[in-house]
Amino acid sequence: MSDTHAHSVAFVRKTEIPPAPPPASQTGIVKWLRENLFATWANGLLTIAALYVIYLVLSVILPWLFGGVWNTSSLAECREVLQGRVGGCFSVLTERWPQLIYGFTYPTDQYWRPNVAFLFMLVAIAPVLFFDLPRKLLYFTAAFPFVAYWLIWGGSILVPIVAAVGIIAGYFVFDRLNKSSFAAGFFGAIATAFVIWYLGGFLIPEDQSGAMLSPVPSRDLGGFMLNMMLGLTCVSLSLPLGIALALGRQSDMPFIKWICVIFIEFVRGVPLITLLFVASVMLAYLFPPGTTTDLFLRVVIMITMFSSAYIAEVIRGGLAALPKGQYEGADSLGLDYPQAMRLIILPQALKISIPGIVNIAVGLFKDTTLVSVISMFDVLGMIRGPILASTEWNGVYWELLGFASLLFFVTCYGISQYSQWLERRLATDHR
Amino acid sequence: MKKSVFFGAATVAALAAGAAAAGTLDDVKARGKLNCGVTTGLVGFAAPDANGEWKGFDVAVCRAVAAAVLDDPNAVEFVPTTGKTRFTALASGEIDMLARNTTWTFSRDVDLKFEFTGINYYDGQGFMVPKDLGVSSAKELDGATVCIQTGTTTELNLADFFRANNISYEPVPIETNAEAQQQYLAGACDVYTTDASGLAATRATFEDPSAHVVLPEIVSKEPLGPLVRHGDNEWGDLVRWTLNALITAEELGVTSANLAEMAASAGGNPEINRLLGTEGNLGEMLGLPADWAVKALAVGGNYGEIFEANIGEATPIGLARGLNAQWTDGGLLYSPPFR
Amino acid sequence: MTTMTDPPKESFQLSMLLNDTRYRSLTFQAIAAILLALSIWYLGNNLIQNLRAAGLNISYEFLGNPSGYDINQTLVEYDSQSTHARAALVGILNTLLVAFLACVTATVFGVIAGVLRLSKNWLVAKLMAVYVEIFRNIPVLIWIVIIFTIMIAVLPGPREFRGADPDASMFLGVAAFTNRGVYIPQPYFIRGFGGVADLLLVIAFLAGSFFAVRAVNARATRIQEATGERPQTLWTNLAIWFGPLIVLFLALGLTFDVPALKGFNFAGGIKIGGPLIALWFALSIYTGAFIAENVRAGIQAVSKGQTEAASALGLRPGRVMNLVVLPQALRVIIPPLISQYLNITKNSSLAIAVGYADITATLGGITLNQTGRAIECILLLMLFYLTASLLISAFMNVYNASIKLKER
Secondary structure, three states, rough: HHHHHHOOOOOOOOEEEEOOOOHHHHHHHHHHHHOOOOHHHHHHHHHHHHHHHHHHHHHHHHHHHHHHHHHOOHHHHHHHHHOOOOEOHHHHHHHHHHHHHHHOOOOOHHHHHHHHHHHHHHHHHHHHHHHOOOOHHHHHHHHHEEEEEEEEEEEOOHHHHHHHHHHHHHHHHHHOOOOOOHHHHHHHHHHHHHHHHHHHHOOOOOOOOOEOOOOOOHHHHOOHHHHHHHHHHHHHHHHHHHHHHHHHHHHHHHHHHHHHHHHHHHHOOOOHHHHHHHHHHHHHHOOOOOOOOOHHHHHHHHHHHHHHHHHHHHHHHHHHOHHHHHHHHHHOOOOHHHHHHHHHHHHHHHHHHHHHHHHHHHHHHHHHHHHHOOOOOOOHHHHHHHHHHHHOOOOOOHHHHHHHHHHHHHHHHHHHHHHHHHHHHHHOOOO | OOOOOOOOHHHHHHHHHHHOOHHHHHHHHHHHEEEEEEOEOOOOEEEEEEOOOEHHHHHHHHHHHHHHHHHHOOOEEEEOOOOHHHHHHHHOOOOOOOOOEEEHHHHHOOOEEEEOOOOOOOEEEEEEEEHHHHHHHHHHOOOEEEOOOOOOOOHHHHHHHHHHOOEEEEEEEEEEHHHHHHHHOOOOOOOEEEEHHHHHHHHHHHOOOOEEOOOOOOOEEEEOOEEEEEOOOHHHHHHHHHHHHHHHHHOOOOOOHHHHHHHOOOOHHHHHHHHHOOOOHHHHHOOOOOOOOHHHHHHHHHHHHHHHHOOOOOOOOOOOHHHHHHHHHOOEEEEOOOO | OOOOOOOOOOOOOOOHHHHHHHHHHHHHHHHHHHHHHHHHHHHHHHHHHHHHHHOEEEEEEEHHHHHHOOOOOOOOOOOOOOOHHHHHHHHHHHHHHHHHHHHHHOOOOOHHHHHHOOOOHHHHHHHHHHHHHHHHHOOOOHHHHHHHHHHHOOOHHHHHOOOOOOOOOEEEEOOEEEEOEEEOOEEEEEOOOOOHHHHHHHHHHHHHHHHHHHHHHHHHHHHHHOOOOOOOHHHHHHHHHHHHHHHEEEEHHHHEOOOOEOOOEEOEEEEEEEHHHHHHHHHHHHHHHHHHHHHHHHHHHOHHHHHHHHHHHHOOHHHHHHHHHHHHHHHHHHHHHHHHHHHHHHHHHHHHHOOOHHHHHHHHHHHHHHOOOOOHHHHHHHHHHHHHHHHHHHHHHHHHHHHHOOOO
């Protein structure tokens, strides 16, 4: 059949035509531009408007950024160097770098201590963030708070040791008693820890001048270090509290439920700044007469309360999102409440809540800048207070604010990127 | 106290039981540090320098007290306070004394239960305007926008002044001096008002101080002084007489140059002898060693020397003594006798 | 848990308080109650002792005393002889004002940015992503300070409008943008009956137009249902909206009080203070970034089939968004939107950084400074925010319930 056909036509191509390149408007960059930027008439206008906005922003920022001066010792000197051309006086950053990072009263020769603590923090946090790392590293994480406390505050090494011993002993007591009853273990552990702390208190010398690391009062902490410390401490403390509050709010016991509801709704109803006012002007009246508690601790208490209420709500969302079958399944296995929570419910609920918790943590970290309003010198407090008030740098705004923004942006953006990675990683529902 | 911070309420209570009964003086001695409340930063009065060391006129008073009590002018923990936190910080015992250009007023003394231990600076609220505004009197400020640094009694004086003169204004209250300057320099307000000393200190930091004038009107009395808690009279006496010692020393001609020589042995002037402890037992009455005033004076010299070093005419702030001269020079400084 | 049919006949033992599920919850609640009572007693006792030691008392009498300070932006009558309570009221109204304004604009910013972020235009989508990420990851306090600084540094001072050849000039000759605030013309009636009566008249006219337009539209729908042809109503509607209003304005003699430089400041017109603008803008643009994310999530939550079905029906992309996607996305968007509104209200307390006279700056700021009544002021402050938050969330929850998908 094919033969006859072949004879009946004049020409039959024996070879394939080489594929022709697609039309110029359908390939490469042109196609991409057409589809993504100038698909329709309105779209083209939008693109041009966006380009104009980008041009406006960059034309202001780039000359300022690249024309900057990095090595003068005062604003007047910097302006002299610039001689009227556009450029930032970034020398304020180089000159005041330690103040922006550590605050202005942290002893200069002790800067290595927060630096080491920061490195340790990275190591300690790594196994929490990345599950593939060896689990043994978690021991380091557990030790980190005590080491970091000692590094940053200095003073007698017995303080963190006694604190750690109290917690370890509490854990052993819990481990023992937990076999019979969770409640007994829980309260027993707390009691043990307190007894050890109380007794340990007598071991600690009153005079701390001979300590290996010279003591630094928490009033001397400042700069971005203070933001990081507040953020990290309060988030880690508020996690267990938040879980407890969330469970309390879900509880069948009306009294406990109502305490939790009132606490959560109260804290969520007021701005953080009023809570910080409480820390700075009111909380002192609630401590026993004759004692003083330093501002750092009072602020930590209030911020922890604040974030625990928000975290509780996130976790409550996670608890509510679990199918009822999980609760019933746990009951049918004969698990009691603590066991069911610990083994079945919470692991799942927390997994659901992770993105929410990370959001709260990022928000909280950003909110630590509010302490500048109550005369603590965090990075923003340093900028608005001592640095801008000094004769040398009176009038440098953009460089300092830009620097603070950059610090926060890098940290917070990093955390949120991590959270998205984790979300994908933990997704078990194979969608 | 660190212990109490980390070891739970039980330990706090245990420690507190020992500490609560004692007075502030014993607390300070036991602690080895004086907790002194200062501003968060006002150049000349109290501000950290580039190395983070507190410098200034109010700071010098704290250091003098620390030297008198603890024999160490550096045994001071400076606690920065805002207008809002300062009174609670003092009332709650977080600080032992407050030297934060705080105006002595009736209600603070009586209602808030504080004890002003004297006056270290006679101030008054003034106005600063740019020279090219062409204003020569505060009464010409009808309709002006006024930046106020909040905190002392500034807002109240301002309202009273404009009300009394029946002229209107727009207040812009600002928390920190740095931000007030920013707005004033950008022209967001026509006038900047705060204590005259603060105005001078602020003007000194400007790029071109001569482009701004401080108007002649002083609209209020602002006697600024250190204060302590009501009811602890021994401690109040100590702070009061340390301040008086600085003032008396200037009156009697005791300076840091001749201090060592005069303190070495009793001289011809019995009041100097009593002040410096070479005669009598004034120190003992305060519960301090006899040479307490010598130590206080050794820190920065007498009142006049402290003034000149921190805010005097030789400094960028350039304040004249004015009301703050000794009574013998026509000023208001008049210390009760050391007797 | 307890069954009434067959109660166990065993006698009560003490250990049952801990081990028997019937009694255990009671035990725990009792322990909690005791602990709570103890800690309240402990803190209260400390408070009383501390106050007694300092010789202070808790008293709200200061609220009735003259405040002695002036406030630059007030919605109600206020001067330095008014009471502290009045100053607090001024602050409350200012807080509500900035919160309301910021909620409205933040929603607008958020919806625009959220929709544009899903745009097919690569550049615009990326630009919106950058906006969202930059604003979400930098603290709001820094934004407030930055925007306030921009405003002060970039806008001219009133001084620069002066002289024969001024450095700055008014916008279209009627509005002045200065670093103290924006002055816009104020409308008023020459032949009016006085403030409130005029306003009521205008509102009455608007309401009349509204109902008339509704009647016209309803008639158009009836005709459409009957004949399939919808009569053109646009011009009728416009005429109904604007016709009577223009007649009213002409009758009352509408004039504008144009701000003019007088002495140190602009006089006349309406002044929107600089701190208010900075706070308003900072809060809206910051919260707008969060709302944009909520809107994006909401739109993405609408299943693709809905969009495809709408396209299959022949709707244009704009109408697909307006008629099909957004109404469904709204159900996902509203609950997080409520909490963003609450955040705006609470973040407005940062007004303290720019000198805007909100409740934190009056009651929690100057009043606290001047009277030294820290505990009282802060308790009142928290009470206000708590009430405001609860009211807003209650109101929004009612709204949320009303638009919720009615499932059968």
